[in-house]
Amino acid sequence: MxxxxxxxxxxxxxxxxxxxxxxxxxxxxxxxxxxxxxxxxxxxxxxxxxxxxxxGLLPFARSLQTPPAAHTTLREQDGRDVRGLNFSSQDYLALSSHPAVVAAAQEAMARFGVHSAGSSVLAGNVGDGVALEQALADFLGLPHVLLFPTGWAAGFGVIKGLVRPDDHVVMDVLAHNCLQTGARAATRHVHLHRHLDVDHARRLLTRIRRNDPHNGIMLITEGCFSMDADSPDLAALQALAQEFQALLVVDVAHDLGAMGPNGQGQIGLQGLHGQIDVVIGAFSKSFASNGGFVAGRSRALKEYLRYFAATATFSNALSPLQIAVIHQSLKIVRSVEGEWRREQLMQAVQALRQALTQEGLTVWGQASPIVPVLLGDERRARLAVREMGQRHLLANLVEFPAVPRHRARLRMQVMSSHTAEDAQQAAATVAAALAASAQLMPQAAQTP
Ligand SMILES: Cc1ncc(COP(=O)(O)O)c(C=O)c1O
Incomplete structure (x- = not known):
């Protein structure tokens, strides 16, 4: 309307x-x-x-009054506090208040103060940041890593930095906003392929190469899609990129750290450690901090982007505090404790998916920290999420245009600190709220 x-x-x-x-x-x-x-x-x-x-139908822009733990308090814009079981935070490994992470931040603050005071291309790249880049390179099996102020900045900056107006971008239709916005800022030649559809990507690449053998092609996808919680066949996409002389870029914001052997995400799960052309990611999910990165095999990629990815070049570098948090989180991700946290996380994910399904609800995607639950029509979805808040369940509503019309969903984000009981309780609450919302639909709004 x-x-x-x-x-x-x-x-x-x-x-x-x-x-x-x-x-x-x-x-x-x-x-x-x-x-x-x-x-x-x-x-x-x-x-x-x-x-x-x-x-009471605006479950957005709420502010945390306590840490983003399994139970938290969010303040609505009208000042009302809602305390509840929290499935709306993306602290997948529950590291945001981890004593070792907090101690690392305090130690860095004592040594460096709180600010890096410059872009990383000038004098803002604190020494610990260089060490973090090396640790990430080792973790990813890709020797050259460049840090960005946020994950969004990494996605946008890498695409805009490398793709010229005559080049092409081929990407999954559900790619994140930073990738779509970066692509459209870089070139008019943006070709969207159907979600996860490698054959469609191939048809697009064939047509592009037939008509334009001279310009570059960037093929872009994600390790785990943030709205549908599913993953592409990365080996097939990497082979396609090679065949058509394209550069494959994979955004691993949601899966790195939280899934896969040693926390190596979908790339590790699919046996492709160190074999993807370019990997970009965010620290805002499993690494308890703002920040992002790009990683690749060539020093040329890193050095070029240092000067030509505007979101890094013309933006302040990560602070010493953020770098310490990310580095300590990375150590935990790679440790026995990290393995244990991922196991806890997956148990909670499986428990939640199972409980929601038993309640008769439609759950999308595969086992990952994101659990999307279909709510359907936007009106019903808004009423249902209001009901959930009243029943002390906090989870994010996602509606058009972030997802297609009439496919509004609840995006539940699971943390390793959630228990099987939390999962049961949350699923029962979602079902009860959805049932109550049907009674609340105003007459005029009942038709889809
Ligand atoms: C795939 C993807 N890339 C990038 C980002 C942005 O990350 P950040 O919040 O660190 O800027 C997100 C955020 O959710 C994302 O889902």
């Missing part, structure tokens, strides 16, 4: 926002809105957003 209600509510109007207005529409309605006033769309959006908030 587009901008009707905000237009009717032109400044000064006293008409009460309706429940139907809060239940319908999406952020896409407020993206393009012709007006000489750049802020008019922002006002319309703010009205819709606050209407949703007033009806």
């Amino acid at each position: 587009p901008l009707d209600e905000p237009a009717a509510l032109a400044e000064g109007s006293s008409r009460l926002p309706t429940l139907e207005f809060a239940l319908t529409g999406s952020t896409a309605d407020y993206l393009i809105h012709a007006s000489p006033d750049l802020l008019s769309k922002a006002r319309a959006f703010e009205h819709w957003e606050s209407t949703r908030l007033a009806h």
